[in-house]
Structure formats: structure tokens, C-alpha cells
Amino acid sequence: MFLLVTGASGSGKSAFAEEQVVKLSKGPRIYLATMMCFDEESQNRILRHRKMRESKNFETIECYMGLENLVLSKEATVLLECMSNLTANEMYDPLGAGEETPKRILKGISNLKNQVKNLCVVTNEVFSDGMEYDAETVRYLSYLGKINCEMAKMADEVYEIVFGIPIKKKGGNRE
Secondary structure, eight states, X not given: OEXXXXXXXXXXXXXXXXXXXXXXXXXXXXEEEOOOOOSHHXXXXXXXXXXXHTTTTEEEEEOSSOGGGOOOOTTOEEEEEOHHHHHHHHHHSTTSOGGGHHHHHHHXXXXXXXXXXXXXXXXXXXXXXXXXXXXXXXXXXXXXXXXXXXXXXXXXXXXXXXXXXXXXXXXXXXX
């Protein structure tokens, strides 16, 4: 099962994704953390997310880049949070994929999808704010948009979270 969860910042997508992972998992739960800690704000965000999942028995693996190289248990249910950070890491870190970011990340998603029991990816809604950005931000958004579109094609279920309300965009009935 591959679930894709998207929404705006603060929409409740992380809580929803964690809830789905808990429902789906019978074996190990793995949280793939993609956020590099650069400052106090990012440290606070990381701590908040760890608190949210502390009673849910996740093993946390920090994965800032190189998703395609991960080898995980076939019985695992994986929560990757979040695609926005992974995309930025691959684009801008000197050891990252640079212009090959979409290709490398999608290869990594395929790698995970093919080896674990369940995969849930959290990403951010892009291009819905109607703002104009500088060329580099537009490049980042276009990469993330391409990755999101391709993941949606691959996913069994796609949800958009709006004001804490999950809206199913793709997939059958699962309960």
C-alpha cells in the first residue's frame, strides 16, 4: 500500500499520516526523517513531531538524501516526512542530486515502494498560493510539483488535508 498525503503547512497532514501508518502496520514502523536541523526553529519542529509520535512505536531513521540507497525490512510500514525537505536537501546540498533531484527521488520512492509492506509519504501543496517567486524558488517548486504528480500516479491512495479534514483524491475504500 502506498499512501500520499498532501496539504498546506499546519493542515494536520502529519497527524493524519501517522494515524494511517498506525492503522496499516502489523510489523515495524519506521519514520524517515528528512529535515536537517539548522536552527532553533527547526529543532523545535523536530521535537514537536517526535512528541506527536513518541507513543506510536516508530523507529526513526534520519534520511536527508539518497533515498534510493535505503534497505528496509519487507514487513515494515514506513512514514516519510517530508518530501519538501528531501527535495531541498537533494537540490542544494553539495552531495545531493542537484538537477537530477526529481529523477533520484522518484527512484528512491520506487525503491521503498517495492521493498516495504506499506509506504506513506507526506508532502506539501505547491503552486496554490498564487504568488510570484524568484527563479530559484520556481525551480524548487517545479521539482517538488513534478515529484508530487509522479508520486500521485504511483500511489494507491492520495489524500489532501484541508483544515484537519482528509479529502480522498484517489483510491478505493479501505477500513
